[in-house]
């Protein structure tokens with residue numbers, strides 16, 4: 001995925017690049033019948049659009065422009081020659097993405113562009129700083145880099161890149177081992193169910209991903225405890241029935257101290273005890289290193305622990321739950337990570 005600054009910083013200015021060979025004069029102007037026949041300059045600079053309605057389509061019958069007033073009621077350009085000039089000047093092309101964006105019919109003026117340019121340049125600079133690891137959350141003193149998970153090469157320090165890659169490899173290997181039966185539940189056989197315990201962003205991301213990508217007959221079915229309602233928790237555990245013994249329990253919490261998640265965990269652990277099962281052999285913690293949850297999992301010897309990174313903030317942190325689904329983003333063809341969810 002291209003970085004935002006990678007797209008936007010390819011030019012130092014918002015002003016259209018004037019190309020005397022491509023910009024027709026009014027006497028040389030002839031309206032094209034189809035844009036695919038045109039030689040279009042590659043637009044490298046970001047463009048701004050104002051929320052006006054678009055002018056009507058230009059009829060080829062009026063290609064000399066004589067039947068058009070030069071501006072319509074909204075002050076939008078109507079002259080075909082000028083519209084063509086705007087098209088040539090403002091067509092944006094991003095080669096790598098194969099993206100064309102034509103904003104030439106949007107009613108912005110050169111003055112508007114001049115006025116907005118410094119503000120947008122400031123925004124692009126801020127984005128560039130963000131990608132380079134600037135502290136963007138002053139309250140918590142942390143960077144904002146959730147997109148580095150999808151593209152570790154964007155991470156500003158080699159150690160971050162290496163942490164991401166190692167973690168994602170570990171997660172994918174773990175997922176593969178679960179699916180293949182290399183890692184088994186103590187009762188034997190294979191894991192058949194996943195129970196995800198987490199709230200808010202630590203539930204919504206996994207829920208979204210499993211809803212969006214689950215096949216009809218997944219190797220592991222997933223269910224969620226995403227609030228502290230005792231009846232709801234009991235219901236999820238009851239639904240598992242004897243399959244509790246082949247359930248992989250993911251406990252997801254960035255802070256590792258969210259009370260609702262802790263309540264869910266305690267209830268699940270109680271159910272394991274009542275069924276004479278060893279929770280630690282089936283529990284996985286996904287949380288910040290050194291958190292209460294991480295320490296609990298470490299001391300109790302849970303099956304696995306995976307980190308959530310400090311610089312993955314807000315709801316986006318849970319959108320993967322940071323680690324379990326990386327190849328959703330990067331390698332849709334490599335299904336080894338996906339399968340563990342489904």
Ligand SMILES: O=P(O)(O)OC[C@H]1O[C@](O)(CO)[C@@H](O)[C@@H]1O
Pocket residue numbers: 199200201202252253254255256257258261314315
């Ligand atoms: O991942 P944690 O630390 O358990 O935090 C969960 C909480 O964070 C949020 O996802 C966002 O504030 C809440 O919806 C939720 O209660």
